[in-house]
Structures are given as C-alpha cells and as structure tokens.
Amino acid sequence: MILSKENANVNTLMISEISNNINYIRKAINRSAAESELDPAAVTLIAVSKGQPIEKIEAALIAGQRVFAENRIQEAESKWLNYRTCYDNIELHLICPLQTNKVSKAVKIFDVIQTIDRPKLAWKIAKETEKQNRRLTCYIQVNTGEENHKAGVTPSSADAFIARCRDGFGLNIAGLMCIPPVNDNSILHFAMLREIAKRNNIANLSMGMSNDFEKAVKMGATHVRIGTAIFNKSK
Numbered sequence: 001m002i003l004s005k006e007n008a009n010v011n012t013l014m015i016s017e018i019s020n021n022i023n024y025i026r027k028a029i030n031r032s033a034a035e036s037e038l039d040p041a042a043v044t045l046i047a048v049s050k051g052q053p054i055e056k057i058e059a060a061l062i063a064g065q066r067v068f069a070e071n072r073i074q075e076a077e078s079k080w081l082n083y084r085t086c087y088d089n090i091e092l093h094l095i096c097p098l099q100t101n102k103v104s105k106a107v108k109i110f111d112v113i114q115t116i117d118r119p120k121l122a123w124k125i126a127k128e129t130e131k132q133n134r135r136l137t138c139y140i141q142v143n144t145g146e147e148n149h150k151a152g153v154t155p156s157s158a159d160a161f162i163a164r165c166r167d168g169f170g171l172n173i174a175g176l177m178c179i180p181p182v183n184d185n186s187i188l189h190f191a192m193l194r195e196i197a198k199r200n201n202i203a204n205l206s207m208g209m210s211n212d213f214e215k216a217v218k219m220g221a222t223h224v225r226i227g228t229a230i231f232n233k234s235k
C-alpha cells in the first residue's frame with residue numbers, strides 16, 4: 001500500500017486517462033447546469049471507486065479528485081484510512097445499504113452516509129456519532145420507483161421519516177439520494193426527489209450516475225455519483 005504521491009502505484013498514462021475522463025465529465029456537468037440556468041459550482045462530482053484497483057484510485061487522487069464513494073465498509077476501511085493520511089480534504093460517501101452492526105465502522109470511516117432508510121439505522125447512527133464525537137452528514141435514500149429489491153423509504157413515507165430523523169434522532173439530514181429503476185425514464189424520479197427535498201427544506205440531491213448524470217444536473221442534482229465514466233468498468 002502506498003503512502004505518498006511519490007511512490008504511488010500509478011503510471012502517467014493512467015493519470016492522464018483518468019484526468020481526461022474527469023475533465024470531460026466536469027465539462028458536461030457545467031454545460032448541463034448552464035442549460036438549466038443553475039450554478040455549475042453547486043454540483044459536486046463524486047468518484048465512485050468501489051471495486052476499483054488502487055492504481056486507478058491513486059491516479060484519480062493525483063489528478064486532484066477528492067470526493068469519493070464506496071459501497072463496502074471493509075474495502076473502504078483498508079483503502080481510505082490510509083489515503084486520508086496522505087491527502088488532505090478527502091470526502092468519503094457511503095452509497096450502499098448499511099447494516100446496523102456495521103454502523104460503528106461506517107461512522108469512523110465516512111463523512112457522508114447517503115443511505116439512511118429506517119428508524120433503527122438512524123438511531124444507531126445518532127448514537128455512534130455522539131459516542132465517537134464525529135460530525136456526520138446524513139442523506140436519506142428514497143426508493144422512488146418503489147422497487148421491492150431496492151433499499152430506501154417509499155416516497156409517501158419520506159416526509160415523516162425525515163422529520164423523525166431530525167427531531168427524534170437529531171441527525172443532520174442534508175440530502176436525499178435515489179437510484180431510479182433501470183428501465184424507467186430517470187427524469188421522473190429526479191423530479192420526485194427534488195420535490196420531496198424542496199418541501200422538507202433539504203439542500204442536497206444525490207442523483208445521476210454515468211449514463212444519466214446530465215439529466216440529473218438539469219433537474220438540480222448537487223451530487224452526481226460517477227463510477228464507470230471515470231474509471232471504466234470495475235473488476
């Protein structure tokens with residue numbers, strides 16, 4: 001495992017490839033935001049590094065990327081506790097369903113948990129952040145397509161759950177996140193998420209992935225989660 005930029009496991013070709021990908025996406029974000037008369041600077045590009053080899057992640061770090069997302073606690077722990085010691089301003093998001101027995105570790109590793117979707121989980125996160133004296137940014141995942149296999153609160157229960165997380169558990173609910181059904185037009189889901197956020201006074205919208213981030217930005221996404229378009233396919 002590397003510890004400094006000088007001996008990172010990267011080659012210059014990989015750095016320029018990933019750097020080009022990031023620049024290309026950034027330009028597309030800026031264009032989409034401008035088309036909707038939104039501020040491009042309000043959109044954060046999250047690099048989804050799950051399953052990627054360390055060479056590619058280090059290339060992204062060297063290219064200047066600082067906001068990343070992971071979906072396995074164990075994998076995130078081994079990589080990111082280390083990277084945090086060599087790179088400043090890293091912001092790490094958790095974007096997969098979280099089991100309550102892993103909350104303690106998640107609170108230690110992540111800055112943002114995007115997938116809060118049940119009272120027991122919200123309660124445990126509140127308890128752990130207090131215990132570890134951590135400031136954590138919380139997003140609620142909304143299952144906008146009401147798919148059985150997908151995590152998230154249903155749209156109709158979102159308002160009550162948001163209120164309970166805030167008033168009952170004292171969580172800092174700063175955003176909402178959704179993953180639209182694969183075969184739907186994601187615009188409708190992005191619009192729904194935006195509506196729920198608006199009426200609950202929530203600033204951040206985590207929506208849009210490699211194949212639909214431009215649509216998401218036009219609909220007001222503040223955070224897009226991009227894996228494939230930055231790193232190509234994971235293993």
Ligand SMILES: *Cc1c(COP(=O)(O)O)cnc(C)c1O
Pocket residue numbers: 048050071095096179209210211225226227228229
């Ligand atoms: C993997 C993943 C992404 C990134 O998807 P790409 O299509 O590779 O950009 C975004 N969000 C979540 C929740 C994911 O699991």
